[in-house]
Amino acid sequence: MPHRKPTLADVAAAAGVSKAAVSRVMNDAPGVAPGTRERVRAVVERLGYRPDSVARALASGHGDVVELIVVDEPGVFADSPYYGRVTAGILQELAGGSAQLRVHVVEEAEAPALLAKVAETASLGVVLSNVAPRLAGEFYERCERVVTLGPSAPGVPFVDVENAEGAFAAVVHLYETGRRRIAGLHGQDANPDAVARRQGYQRAVRDLGLPEISAVGKFRREAGYELTVRLLAEEPAVDALFAGCDLMATGAMQALAELGRRMPDDVAVVGFDDSIIASCTTPPMSSVHQPVEQMAAAATRALVNRQLAPHWRCVFPADLRVRKSSAGG
Structure with a gap:
């Protein structure tokens, strides 16, 4: 028999609290005594409980969200044409549907904490840009609904160009x-x-x-x-x-x-x-x-349509556009 994943009810029973209390702890909501909060978290860690992020998001009315996480300086995100094209590609794919885009821009030092939080709350899925392979691999272990822009850790789905x-x-x-x-x-x-x-x-x-x-x-x-x-x-x-x-x-x-x-x-x-x-x-x-826009759209489409599997990839051709900076001479 396959090993059954622990449920919220399992955590509540082991910690001697209600399911509502566990839910409040998992969402960092008020209303739980510090000692109880610590006990619930210890049980969560011991059982290896991971909440169903999709169900949580839909139940709370915050589902149908694609998260874009960019690890870079905010000023660079604002100035770089690349990130603008990524955002445009995702929005283009989401146009006409109910899903929304949420963008996170974080510097390297703050990236682990943000990634850990999003891994527990992601709904449709996550697109990672400029995230170190080690962090992307750790994220993938906690949330399989992820695509990286460019190759990353082994097994993590990605889109790329040649x-x-x-x-x-x-x-x-x-x-x-x-x-x-x-x-x-x-x-x-x-x-x-x-x-x-x-x-x-x-x-x-x-x-x-x-x-x-x-x-x-x-x-x-x-x-x-x-x-x-x-x-x-x-x-x-x-x-x-x-x-x-x-x-x-x-x-x-x-x-x-x-x-x-x-x-x-x-x-x-x-x-x-x-x-x-x-x-x-x-x-x-x-x-x-x-083709950055098409690459971002492909990543988004795979998340929305739930097409991902380990080692999924989508690689686009690269071609040279010759202009005056290299012509002649």
């Missing part, structure tokens, strides 16, 4: 336009997408017989600027830059302009994301297209 292939195509394009000293500006090693894009860059320069010229920083405009200034001081012959995201690429383009390097004549630039800013730079930026 990051390595897109980076590879960007470097090949730069090579085909005559570039021979192609530098890579890569995102931080803790980000699986950044790692995959760096691997695509490394495979391309290796296959093409080019030197690897790399720098690593955060997916920020400021990082792109600082890394470019440093790279050109150390490697003045660099004639092309592949940046792991458009924000880094805009910082790189700013640095090139201030250093008197013409684009694309002296240094060609290719970004990754193909966000709105790619067509607004001077010159317009070549970028690997990432």
Whole structure:
């Protein structure tokens, strides 16, 4: 016989209290004495009780909610085109239905507490963005209704784009336009997408017989600027830059302009994301297209339709959009 999951009634019986008291403890509601609250929590831990989050949410009138959890600085969330596109994709998928979107933006230090809370209260499910694989894996152990944007811990469902292939195509394009000293500006090693894009860059320069010229920083405009200034001081012959995201690429383009390097004549630039800013730079930026809205919509659709299973994944192709920042030269 399969092992039966403990119920709220089991907790109440073991703790010698009513089911209503257990419910108040689980929801951090008032009306339970401190000693009783501690006893209930100890029983919950001992029995391994996990409430049916969907039933709780629907019963309380707060069901049909998709939670988006972003681990990043609030200012970055506000400024980044990526997060705006994620939000738009989720809302697009939810349009016309009764489900709503709830957005949480939290910095890394506060992430574990928020994730633990949401794992117990999630209704339709949760989309995780920029959450460390370890935390995503721990969340998945407590709540299986989750999709991460980008690969994460083993078994956790995710949506992604062909990051390595897109980076590879960007470097090949730069090579085909005559570039021979192609530098890579890569995102931080803790980000699986950044790692995959760096691997695509490394495979391309290796296959093409080019030197690897790399720098690593955060997916920020400021990082792109600082890394470019440093790279050109150390490697003045660099004639092309592949940046792991458009924000880094805009910082790189700013640095090139201030250093008197013409684009694309002296240094060609290719970004990754193909966000709105790619067509607004001077010159317009070549970028690997990432269908962020469709990716977020796919994650949401899987949650709403309850299509998830361990190791579920949905990977979109990446293609290069060539503009004036890398054409010619």
